[in-house]
């Protein structure tokens with residue numbers, strides 16, 4: 001049985017008519033660059049998040065970069081973030097001209113460790129950039145209290161966490177700005193690249209929108225220097241067609257995660273993901289941990305099961321960041337997790353028999369090889 005890591009075609013088949021109509025609407029009105037679809041999506045996504053304002057961007061990477069810029073982060077500043085994330089989180093900091101300061105993660109959630117954040121704050125620190133990894137919220141209460149004490153901005157990387165909550169509050173609305181990716185495989189995915197910044201302060205969203213559109217306030221009036229990082233009309237229309245389904249998809253992810261919890265319970269070699277008290281995960285990824293991860297990955301692949309590793313190396317050990325002077329051993333929790341994590345196929349449309357096959361195969365691997 002083939003079990004892909006994600007199945008975008010299965011989702012498309014459930015909403016093909018709406019998506020086709022959305023695409024036709026944009027083509028017929030030729031509103032390709034920003035326009036009414038982008039404006040409507042910004043309103044609708046802000047409402048879905050319970051945020052006062054939203055600015056669409058060309059990608060999640062642009063959302064992070066522009067949120068930092070809108071908050072005035074730049075040369076001479078330092079931003080604290082996690083090394084256990086996708087490189088875009090750190091790239092956004094460098095793109096602003098600020099310095100990346102990695103801080104190790106917590107062993108359970110694999111999100112940034114607030115105690116170590118507290119120790120890392122110095123006179124250059126201007127912001128904390130936590131990631132809600134795999135869809136599980138970072139420890140926001142602690143991070144926000146550190147930020148308040150030291151007058152730091154908090155920019156949430158919610159690229160993987162549409163629909164996650166902390167004490168009932170959606171992630172992205174907790175810090176100064178929340179950044180989302182609509183990369184096709186995300187909980188809400190476009191048919192190309194797209195992203196968004198939400199904020200409780202409409203002035204921040206306004207600044208992001210301006211920066212993303214060459215700093216314009218009118219067609220040829222450029223208030224500031226920006227760049228081209230706009231959301232395009234086709235992606236906005238497609239996202240609008242999908243948004244009404246998002247709550248149902250997140251519920252389905254939650255239900256499928258529970259199925260894995262039951263099917264995989266009792267296998268001693270495994271550590272299963274868990275939701276922390278007060279947290280609701282968006283279950284973007286279902287990540288188990290085990291010692292013989294690479295062998296397990298190969299075993300599953302041989303049976304037609306695609307599993308993934310998010311991510312195989314923490315950022316401080318990536319060649320792109322050798323200039324920062326970090327060494328192996330600097331962030332032991334992130335390094336140890338990188339060797340043991342395995343993302344199992346999880347998407348709203350995954351079938352019961354596919355999950356059963358994944359779980360049986362892992363059980364067989366654990367019995368054979370421990």
Ligand SMILES: Cc1ncc(COP(=O)(O)O)c(C=O)c1O
Pocket residue numbers: 059060061062085086088089131157159160180181182183193194195
């Ligand atoms: C944690 C995280 N941050 C940022 C990004 C960047 O988003 P995008 O690919 O839309 O630029 C991604 C996804 O790709 C991500 O997973």
